[in-house]
Amino acid sequence: MQNAVYMDYQATTPCDPRVLAAMIPYFCEEFGNSGSSSHVMGERASEAVEKARAQVAALIKCHSAEIIFTSGATESNNLALLGAARFYRERGNRIIISSLEHKCVLEAANSLKREGFEVVILPVQENGVLDPAVLRESINEKTILVSIMAVNNEIGVIQPVAEIGAICRGRGVLFHSDAAQAVGKIDVDAASMDLMSISGHKIYGPKGIGALFVRMNPRVRLTPLLYGGGQERGFRSGTIPTPLCVGLGEACELSQREMVAESLKLTEFKNYFIRKIFDNLERVQLNGDQELRIPGCLNFSFEGVEGEGIMLGMRDICVSSGSACTSASLEPSYVLKALSVREDLAHSSLRIGFGRFTTFEEIEYASSRIIEVVKRLREMSPIW
Numbered sequence: 474m475q476n477a478v479y480m481d482y483q484a485t486t487p488c489d490p491r492v493l494a495a496m497i498p499y500f501c502e503e504f505g506n507s508g509s510s511s512h513v514m515g516e517r518a519s520e521a522v523e524k525a526r527a528q529v530a531a532l533i534k535c536h537s538a539e540i541i542f543t544s545g546a547t548e549s550n551n552l553a554l555l556g557a558a559r560f561y562r563e564r565g566n567r568i569i570i571s572s573l574e575h576k577c578v579l580e581a582a583n584s585l586k587r588e589g590f591e592v593v594i595l596p597v598q599e600n601g602v603l604d605p606a607v608l609r610e611s612i613n614e615k616t617i618l619v620s621i622m623a624v625n626n627e628i629g630v631i632q633p634v635a636e637i638g639a640i641c642r643g644r645g646v647l648f649h650s651d652a653a654q655a656v657g658k659i660d661v662d663a664a665s666m667d668l669m670s671i672s673g674h675k676i677y678g679p680k681g682i683g684a685l686f687v688r689m690n691p692r693v694r695l696t697p698l699l700y701g702g703g704q705e706r707g708f709r710s711g712t713i714p715t716p717l718c719v720g721l722g723e724a725c726e727l728s729q730r731e732m733v734a735e736s737l738k739l740t741e742f743k744n745y746f747i748r749k750i751f752d753n754l755e756r757v758q759l760n761g762d763q764e765l766r767i768p769g770c771l772n773f774s775f776e777g778v779e780g781e782g783i784m785l786g787m788r789d790i791c792v793s794s795g796s797a798c799t800s801a802s803l804e805p806s807y808v809l810k811a812l813s814v815r816e817d818l819a820h821s822s823l824r825i826g827f828g829r830f831t832t833f834e835e836i837e838y839a840s841s842r843i844i845e846v847v848k849r850l851r852e853m854s855p856i857w
């Protein structure tokens with residue numbers, strides 16, 4: 474195999490050619506500003522944006538008007554946490570998140586501490602799933618917001634967001650979910666949520682676009698991060714990037730249409746991959762719950778070898794590791810730490826992500842290469 478095998482679908486996904494085709498007319502031909510409502514070019518851009526908004530809304534089962542376009546899930550998460558905390562600070566100052574949240578949620582929450590908020594970081598169980606009872610106990614009368622991701626980006630574990638949402642609603646607390654890794658892959662229903670973040674480039678759409686679902690009934694209010702022309706119901710000023718919105722809309726519609734078939738294919742790949750790894754290597758573990766997970770994300774720990782070392786041994790396979798060397802810090806993955814994965818096993822972890830354009834040949838090749846490199850590294854290791 475000449476070219477690289479891309480198995481890092483949680484970091485980003487390729488843009489689907491059908492998404493790109495839908496976007497192209499909106500760069501050079503239909504380039505109007507969707508805010509220019511007094512001429513036809515503006516009108517046509519606005520129609521395209523509204524169609525895209527409806528496509529996003531259909532996927533998560535909400536009203537079009539509840540979709541706010543942003544630059545990505547990082548911005549959506551920041552707007553949800555900072556915006557809700559600042560708007561509702563008279564109600565209370567306690568915010569609850571989980572230890573598995575993406576850095577942008579952790580850091581947004583962290584920044585709120587400097588504004589006088591109390592941030593509670595809930596532990597998860599060893600399978601990576603948050604126990605709803607733990608959340609229920611941590612909500613008090615000062616709590617204004619709970620933010621729990623729907624699917625984790627490192628281990629692929631699915632959280633019981635419907636149950637978590639019901640608990641929050643029962644206590645009159647806002648519930649936000651970072652659904653960047655969930656939308657388009659599993660059924661995600663906005664019904665149990667007040668705020669939800671989506672990212673374009675995680676679902677075969679373009680980079681630089683995302684959305685935030687903001688419930689209208691009962692109405693959720695947010696203090697904006699950006700002020701200006703008052704676009705997006707005043708939540709997010711700035712000229713709307715029509716081609717990117719069209720791309721996100723198309724990506725959502727394709728995901729909705731193909732989710733069931735795609736998930737079946739990826740489940741077969743997943744089962745094959747896991748069986749082959751366990752049949753050929755000893756002392757391997759699959760991190761995170763064995764059942765409550767999306768099929769396109771596997772996180773293994775290969776005892777006795779560094780994740781980074783495996784990657785260096787197979788440069789043509791694009792995966793990601795939870796070991797220290799890939800990141801700027803010396804600490805291994807905080808997500809694996811939160812699952813109480815032993816430190817050496819966290820360093821020996823590898824995340825394998827596959828999706829829409831992955832072929833069985835690539836699954837076969839990548840798994841064989843991993844087995845071969847792990848065996849070789851173990852043979853070379855004096856402590857193995």
Ligand SMILES: *Cc1c(COP(=O)(O)O)cnc(C)c1O
Pocket residue numbers: 483484544545546547548575577622624625626651652653654671672673674675682683
């Ligand atoms: C990728 C990702 C983000 C950030 O999304 P961007 O659109 O790249 O800003 C946030 N949360 C999760 C879970 C992600 O996987």
